[in-house]
Amino acid sequence: MGQTMVEKILARAAGRETVTPGDIVTVDVGTAVVIDQNFMHNRMREPKQVFDPDKIVIMLDHIAPADSPMRASMHKAARRFADKHGITRFHDVNNGLGICHQLVADFGYALPGTLLACVDSHTCSAGAFNCAARGIGHPEMSYVCATGQTWFPVCETIRYTLTGTLPPVLNGKDIILHIGNEYGEHAMHNVEFIGDGVAGMSMNARRTLATMCAEISAEFAVFEADQKCIDHVRSRNPDAEFEPQFADPDATYAAERTIDLSVLEPLVAYPGTVVENARPVKDADQHHLDQAFIGSCANGTLDDFEIAAKVVDGHKIAKGTRFIVTPGSQAIFLEAMRRGYVQTLMEAGAVVTNSTCGACCGYSNGILAPDEKCVTASTRNFKGRMGSPEADIYLASPATVAASAIRGSLTDPREFL
């Protein structure tokens, strides 16, 4: 019997010929991504020695630079851990700063056909590179650092064939809101993306979609590796060895669905969840928005800066609306400045912050007060996510957020492009 992409990656990592849904497999972790959160409250139960320092990456991202003595101690512990165990791929505040999933993409740490683990729930982001990636618990990451292994249940897979061309104003965010609306949650299922529609998507757009699969509760979310994907990884990590995995022609799926990207329109998810909770932006309620945010591991890319700058070029942000933009990495920040995007955004009235998880998880750089409303191009719209539990979070694409920042209410970006 044939296997899906995820099944083949799990089988390889488990040293087996095949795996079947229902199996529980012990797998070798190809890349272990350790973040600042691992060192919070001494969560990291430090092994005497790590399994392989060259397979571990450490990144300070959720609160970087530190904003309190406790967080500074967390960063200090990470630096000591890296130094003690000889981990050279260390992204510090002064060296390759960025949000972990953005850096995993930009440095080619996500290798096609391999398995990657991290404690963050949006680890599935690396699936854009044909890498089976998933969030695991903090104690489990300590175990991974010691042994290089973890375990997963093998779940059934749902395959999405993407066709057509995504209109330029749309984003991977609009695709996931469509999937969440049409098909609901995907708990205990993997998701795979193939098709001509994928070829027309940038690696950034693919990664936004892969990242957001956490919001439909998918186990693993994996794209087929095409030449664009392989070139991306090779150019950033030329010495890495990898072997992309493709689904067998006779693979078995729980469902096979086709989405024509060309007919999608800008969507916005209402507060609480992306599951069966989005509507076309043009039909959205016209509440006043206190804040508009673009950033996070899902939408802090150069593509996102570009579209936001195009939307706001020559306009001013609405009075009474704060517009905050956070780059996915320091390198993206620098390139966005070189290209003039940062200047355009700031001239319109935006605040552009340092690269960190920031407002997305309610840690810094844009916390919401009670009864405020925010439209955000980030990852999650759970109640209380960005600050007060009495605030409302609407989730949309960067173009929609930028257009809404200008009007001060939910606005279809096609009005400006």
Place this chain on the structure above:
Amino acid sequence: MRIQGKTWKFGDHINTDLILPGPVMLLPFDEQPKYAFQANRQG
């Protein structure tokens, strides 16, 4: 053994931010419990 205390009954779709809001994770352990389920509990 008898334990006395307050209970809350929740519906479906309990997410991680409802259980413990992200920023609360930054607080010392002994300050965290009072924020558990703060957005959807009954008092």
